[in-house]
Amino acid sequence: MSEEVTERIAAVWRIEGASVVATLTRVTGDVALAEDLASAAVLAALEQWPGEGVPRNPGAWLTAVAKRRAIDTWRREDRRRERYAQLAAVLPAETEPDWEPIPDDVLRLVFIACHPVLSRPAQVALTLRVVGGLGTTEIARMLLTSVPTVQARITRAKRT
CATH class of the missing domain: 1.10.1900 (c-terminal domain of poly(a) binding protein)
Known part of the structure; x- marks a missing residue:
């Protein structure tokens, strides 16, 4: 140029x-x-x-x-x-949405369970337990860890 x-x-x-x-x-x-x-x-x-x-x-x-x-x-x-x-x-018109908003208390619980002070594995386990309502056996199976390990993570996370 x-x-x-x-x-x-x-x-x-x-x-x-x-x-x-x-x-x-x-x-x-x-x-x-x-x-x-x-x-x-x-x-x-x-x-x-x-x-x-x-x-x-x-x-x-x-x-x-x-x-x-x-x-x-x-x-x-x-x-x-x-x-x-x-x-x-x-597109078909939907008369009712197929989702419901999360109540504020549940959202607060998600933020508590995912607090940065907790380790990532503890955050995941605690969130699945208290928010998702899963049992420790189900969580252990999903995370490919033992049940005592998941129980310990959840207990330590709750204490923290």
């Missing part, structure tokens, strides 16, 4: 950048989106201007490219919303 073109783009951005972003903000209603679009337009300039030359009105060129990208973004969003609506129309 020509250093002269890079310097021209930098100069154009210093002079026209605020105007480009301001115009895009008015059009899009979103400052962050406007800045992203302006940056994309500058990248397009870095790609095109070295081969095609700097346009007669570079600020207007940046604004036009950014506006086209905004329109493309809006069209993509519209198509995505349409596809979601089509999927929602095909």
